[in-house]
Amino acid sequence: MVDELAGKPIGERIRIIRTRQGKSRAAVAGLVGKSESWLKKVERLERESPRFEDLVALGRVLGVRDLTELVGEQAVPIGMGRQALHDAVPAIREAIEETPLRVNPDPWPDTTELKRRVDSAWKVWHSSRTPRADVGRVMPELIRDCERAMRVLDGEERRKAAASLSEVYALAEQVLAWVAEPALVWLVSDRCMRAAQQADDPLVIAGAAWVLGNVHRSANREEEALLLADEAASLLAPYLDSGSDDQRAVWGALRLHGAITAARMSREGDALHRLDQGEAMARRMPDGYAHPWTLFGSVNVDFTGVSVTVDLQQSRSAVSRASSDLDPDRMPSIDRRARLWLEMARSYHQAGDQPGTLAILQRASSVSLEAMRSHPISRSIAGELVTSGGPMVQREARVLARDLGLTV
Known part of the structure; x- marks a missing residue:
């Protein structure tokens, strides 16, 4: 594909790759947290080339192997680094990547206690306004203890340990999504499935x-x-x-x-x-x-x-669904509540309502600032409000963008 697109500008490359995959402009724009009009201008070369983080988001949505397919000359591989957008990631990564050759069986693992600890960690994830930080404090030891139980136990007890290990990795995927390198998230999901198969x-x-x-x-x-x-x-x-x-x-x-x-x-x-x-x-x-x-x-x-x-891309239907009888406070997960408000911000963004988008994204951040700092769509929308939101929203958008960790 790179050779076939040689000499073509970035916007045209994006359009060709998108149309070859049969994806609508609205769908691609929505998945990267942008408006359809933004992507249309990019493809038609009516605005400057997208910023690096927007190119990365487009590359992921379009499934390119590296940014060469979008930009041409210089290869910028996607997801090959070890970036950590949250302080909890390094300790979790270390626990996941450990491969101890010898395991001390003492004290003997208690699968009932392991299950209790896993259930407790999930409750923390749902009830905390800073779930990545709070779960991150217990996750490394929990991974190590469940892995150790898998090495020491056999028979039915080993299957119970495998079930707990699978749930630990399921939680790790939630913690690491969007804040760790994709290779680590893939490793976690693979181990989650392998442990589940061992649980039978x-x-x-x-x-x-x-x-x-x-x-x-x-x-x-x-x-x-x-x-x-x-x-x-x-x-x-x-x-x-x-x-x-x-x-x-x-x-x-x-x-x-x-x-x-x-x-x-x-x-x-x-x-x-x-x-x-x-x-x-x-x-x-x-x-x-x-x-x-x-x-x-x-x-x-x-x-x-x-x-x-x-x-x-049915923004009016989304607003109607949410405003009719949906009570966000009934959701037991704070992180999920924040992401509902983010979905609403996306719908206002799709409709081109910039003041509404800002207000809803501010609400999402008030529910869980950590969740919004960790999600690429919230950061992308905030950045666009700063650069093209207009005088009515730019000042507040700049404050929000800084809160979300953007340099503006």
Whole structure:
């Protein structure tokens, strides 16, 4: 592709690569947190070339191997460094990359206690306004202890340890997403699935598929993410009537996962069908139920509905869904609440309402500044409000951008 595009300017390269992949301008712009008009001007060479961070975001959405495909002469590989956008990352990375050749069996691992610690870490993740910092303090030791249990135990106890290890890596993926290098996130998701396979439990394997699917989708591998979610749901299908609430919940979470993925592929029918399936399953769950880590339940279905409509570029529908009867405070996860407000900011941004975008993004940051500092879309929107938001919003946008860690 690089040779075929030789001599063409950046904007034209972006347009050609996007159209070859069958992706609409609106879909690509939305996934990088920009307006369709911004991308149109970039492609038509009506504005300066995108900033480096915007090129990186475009490269990820378009699935290029390195920025050469977008910019031409100089190769700038995507995701090959060891950047850490959060202080918790280095210690977690160190625990993940350790390979001790000898393991002391004393004290003997207690799988019940390991499970309790894992559940506690998930509760911290959902209840904290600074979940990456708070979970980051316990994550390294938890990884080491679960890995050690896998080395020492055998039989049924080893399978229990494997299940806990898989859940630890599932949580690690949540912590590391967007703040660590993609290679580390891929490693975590792979280990999550390998531990789940060692646990030999359809529920654990399906949960790991939910995690791995998140990573596939963030890497612009939507087809693989959708296929994985569908196959994992089929693993749990035999248990939907006679199984546990957790089995039904993970099945539902996988349908919601598929709904978001299909929406990002502009497959509206598939997205809405999976959303309907998730909603039907949520009605079967006990009142107030929320899965311990996917958060599947009626509230999460409502939140996902907003995300799906935003990804389908239906900003008015997203605002209508959110403003009708959606109460953000019913969501047990603070991080997820903040990301709902970010979805709303995206919808206002798509509609070209810059004052509304700023107000909603400020609200998201008040819910969890850490979440907004960690998410590339919030940072991208804030940066664009500073550079092209106009006099009405630029002053406040500049303050917000600094709060999100941008240099303006």
